[in-house]
Amino acid sequence: MxxxxxCIANIKAGYLFPEVAKRRREFAETHPDAKIISLGIGNTTEPITPHIDAGLTEAARKLSTPEGYSGYGDEQGLTALRERIAAVFYNGKVAADEVFISDGAKCDIGRLQLLFGAGTEVAVQDPSYPVYVDGSVLIGAAGSWTGTGYQGITYLPCTAENGYFPDLSALPKKGLIYFCSPNNPTGAVATREQLERLVEAAYKNSSVIIFDAAYAEYIRDPALPKSIYEIEGAKKCAIEVNSFSKPIGFTGVRLGWSVVPKELVYSSGESVNADWNRICTTVFNGAGNIAQAGGLAALEPEGLKEMKELTDFYLGNAKLIRSALRELGINCVGGDNSPYIWAQFPGRDSWEVFGEILEKCHVVTTPGSGFGPAGESFIRFSAFGHRSDVEEACRRLAKLK
Amino acid sequence: MxxxxxCIANIKAGYLFPEVAKRRREFAETHPDAKIISLGIGNTTEPITPHIDAGLTEAARKLSTPEGYSGYGDEQGLTALRERIAAVFYNGKVAADEVFISDGAKCDIGRLQLLFGAGTEVAVQDPSYPVYVDGSVLIGAAGSWTGTGYQGITYLPCTAENGYFPDLSALPKKGLIYFCSPNNPTGAVATREQLERLVEAAYKNSSVIIFDAAYAEYIRDPALPKSIYEIEGAKKCAIEVNSFSKPIGFTGVRLGWSVVPKELVYSSGESVNADWNRICTTVFNGAGNIAQAGGLAALEPEGLKEMKELTDFYLGNAKLIRSALRELGINCVGGDNSPYIWAQFPGRDSWEVFGEILEKCHVVTTPGSGFGPAGESFIRFSAFGHRSDVEEACRRLAKLK
Structure with a gap:
């Protein structure tokens, strides 16, 4: 045969979130009366807000009319949506034809590595969202598991000691640096000065940053950058991925975007933007037209107001979780400009703490070690949940005393 | 840098359909009064039918309600939809957990090659849909362009002489065979006996068939197989990709599926189905929930009736085009069990004929050579269009006399 x-054989079995789901299911089976609350996977829970949903519904309805029907659109997305994203999120710092609409950031991350291929050195924040590493292994940019990490991946520890911003002296040359801010899982947001250092380091090392800004709309501190392109010089060394999932609850609708600046070139001088266009037109067929109409509605004034209210709501959840943890004397960061709270359980095993919280509180979390070696002894709490569930979960956390 | x-450098510049669109645009600019009709790209034109559109619209509306909201679903798709597909299209010959819902066949084709990786030998029908080859080049399974084809790709000519079914004696060993039936672009549908030979040859060569059945719902002859799994033994050597695009006009909505049978194993004995599950959960995040609701509506009795009516309509167009061409003495095949008509212009250059039809008739087609070397001297006519446009195009074709 x-x-x-x-490359597939190299991936460790069991993607983190299916494993969390499996343990939850097993617990539910042996505890049929437990009312389990999930603060685990970052899955949005609140209905899509009225103006944005009207955009979706109207688009779906129009498809049944001769005037309103549309088939294939441009693989890169609706021009109007690309323009609005460039204007709203980037203040015109990027051009519409540098924005590529997609079915989500995770899917883009999978495709982006096709630009660079096998053998590319990759650096990731440790801990980090698992797809950066798993995607690198799939494409052959990382090798086999050594027991502590994958060959070919440089892990950049982000710890309490370094304020969750990594030492940049170990960056690969001519490689890729995945960087997520606001960070999943730590909730840390890099400052302007930190991102300036990151861009400088990438440039010095002839490396490219893939900047994951999926949680940018949770930033409330106006001093914190929401995009890597707020940093001088970033257009020469950074790609940005982003998504409508977390700001407007489109996790199930599927809509995201990437930005690949025209200034970004390979060592050979060719345009990365032109190649990305080719990849998107070759192995992708555009985001759904209904989803894109929803994205357009979200970027109208009424939609932006709803986006702010929805992210405020989840940040309200985050505040409750943070307070509950601090009352228990548990050290935690994040949750102020991000929907994730990163809680420290010194000296303990993450999965063991995960198990204890599930057993005692019937609350599902995510074990920090699932995000990388430096996540050991941490637990990620997600602020995505109904208010009453989050309040109840916070009450139950007292059982950890 | x-x-x-x-691998990207190996891809020839200019994906076929953007090139067709460019030439159309240029013609329109120099002929501003021409009412151009497109029988080029296979883009659906008719509104989504009422029952199916109600499924989409209702799903979009429900997302704004606390009871109806859904976020991330399983990456593999809704269980109900997987079950319906297994039942409706496969009569239970495949199991629900062998069906993976996606955002379309083209995207699946891009991801599927991750199962086998660089260095896999690939065979394609010649002519064929460009993504099989371009996707192979991107992943490193094919090498550089030699002037007549890509290194590492075995081209299997499908010509008038062999009835558009290839000689199978040249199949690669332990490789991949892309096979599309009803065929894009020739419109030919493989018979049961031919597919039996294909399965036998794949099995004998330890190769895997990727069977593209995106046009299966256009088959009207009950003797012709709609799925490779109608052939004994296919579950051990074939993956099938399919799509809601062409049967119900979901080209813009984005919904497709793949079937990876559990009987399919690598030479090492591992399960291809398990790896596909891993790839789908790692670099994909599921099809949109609104699109999936539309797919479910399409598989209800009323939806299936609409699907039949819509495909009947496009087949009606195909009949008109076929008749018009035959009246002009132009040899053509297809269009009876497929929405494509493959017309022969012996001794002529495809792009030159494309240009003549555009100039004289103001009708956009697709040059056969864009689908592979054996497509030279052919033109593909697509039956996707409004009836009045198709009728007008057929009248204008008389100018080719």
């Missing part, structure tokens, strides 16, 4: 891609 | 993926 045909051979297996050796 | 970072290096370019050498």
């Amino acid at each position: 045909i051979k297996r891609n050796p | 970072i290096k370019r993926n050498p």
Whole structure:
């Protein structure tokens, strides 16, 4: 028979979130009366807000009319949406044809590595969202698991000691640096000065940053950058991925975007933007037209107001969780400009703490070690939940005393 | 700076359909009064039918309600939709957990090659849908362009002489065979006996078939197989991709599926289905929930009736085009069990004929050579269009006399 891609064999079995779901399911089976509350996977829970939903519904309805029907659109997305994103999120710092609409940031991350291919050195924040590493292994940019990490991946520890911003002296040359801010899972947001150092380091090392800004709309401190392109020089060394999932609850609707600046070139001088256009037109067929109409509605004044209210709501949840943890004397960061709270349980095993919280409080969390070696002894709490559930979960956390 | 993926450099510039669109645009600019009709790209034109659109609209509306909201679903798709697909299209010959819902067949084709990776030998029908080859080049399964084809790709000519079914004696060993039936672009549908030979040949060569059945719902002859799994033994050697785009006009909505049977194993014995599950959960995040609700509506009795009516309508267009061409003495095949008509212009250059039809008739087609070397001297006519446009195009074709 045909051979297996050796890259797949390199991936450790069990993606983090399916494993969390499995343990939850097993617990539910043995505890049928437990009312389990999930603060685990970052899945939005609140209805899509009225103006944005009207955009979706109207688009779906129009498809049944001769005037309103549309088939294939441009693979790069609706021009109007690309323009609005460039204007609203980037203040015109990027051009519409540098914005590529997609079905989500995770999917873009999977495709982006096709630009650079196998053998590219990759650096990730440790802990980090698992897809950066898993995607790198799939494409052959990372090798086999060594017991503490994958060959070919440089892990940049983000710890309490360094304020969750990594030492940049170990960056790979001519490689890729995945950087997420506001960070998933730590909730840390890099300051302007930190991002300036990051851009400088990437440039010095001839490396490219893939900047994941999926949680940017949770930033409330006006001094904190929401995009890597707020930093001088970033257009020469950074790609940004972003998503409508978390700011407007489109996790199930599927809509995101990437920005690939025209200033970004390979060592050979060719345009990365032109290649990305080619990849998007070759192995992708555009985001859904209904989803894109929803994105357009979200970027109208009424939609932006709803986006602010929805992210405020989840930040309200985050505040409750943070307070509950601090009352218990548990050290935690994040949750002020991000929907994630990163709680420290010194000296303990993450999965063991996960198990204790599930057993005692019937609350599902995410074990920090699932995000990388430096996540050991941490637990990620997600602020995505109904208010009453979050309040109840906070009350139950007292059982950890 | 970072290096370019050498695989991208191998892809010839200019994906076929953007090139067709460019030439159309240029013609429109120099002929502003021409009412151009497109029988080029296979883009659906008719509104989504009432029952199916109600499924979409209702799903979009429900997302604004606390009871009806949904966020991330399973990456593999809604269980109900997987079950309906297994039942409706496969009569239970495949199991629900062998069906993976996606945002479309083209996207699945891009991801599927991750199962086998670089260095896999690939065979394609010639002519064929460009994504099989371009996707193979991107992943490194094919090499550079030699002037007549890509290194590492075995081209299987499908010509008038062999009835558009290829000679199978040249199949690669332990490789991949892309096979599309009803075929894009030739419109040919493989018979049961032909597919039996294909499965036998794949099995004998330890190769895997990627069977593209995106046009299966256009088959009207009950003797012709709509799925590769109608053939004994196919579950051990074939993956199928399919789509809601062409049967119900979801080209813009984005919904497709793949079938990866559990019987399919690599030479090492591992399960391809398990790896596909891993790839879908790692670099994909599921099809949109609104699109999936539309798919479910399409598989209800009323939706299936609408699907039949819509495909009947486009087949009616195909019949008109076929008749018009035959009246002109132009040899053509297809269009009876497929929405494509493959017309032969012996001894002529495809792009030159494309230009003549555009100039004389103001009708956009697709040049056969864009689908592969054996497509030279052919033109593909697509039956996707409004009836009045197709009738007008057929009248204008008389100018080719």
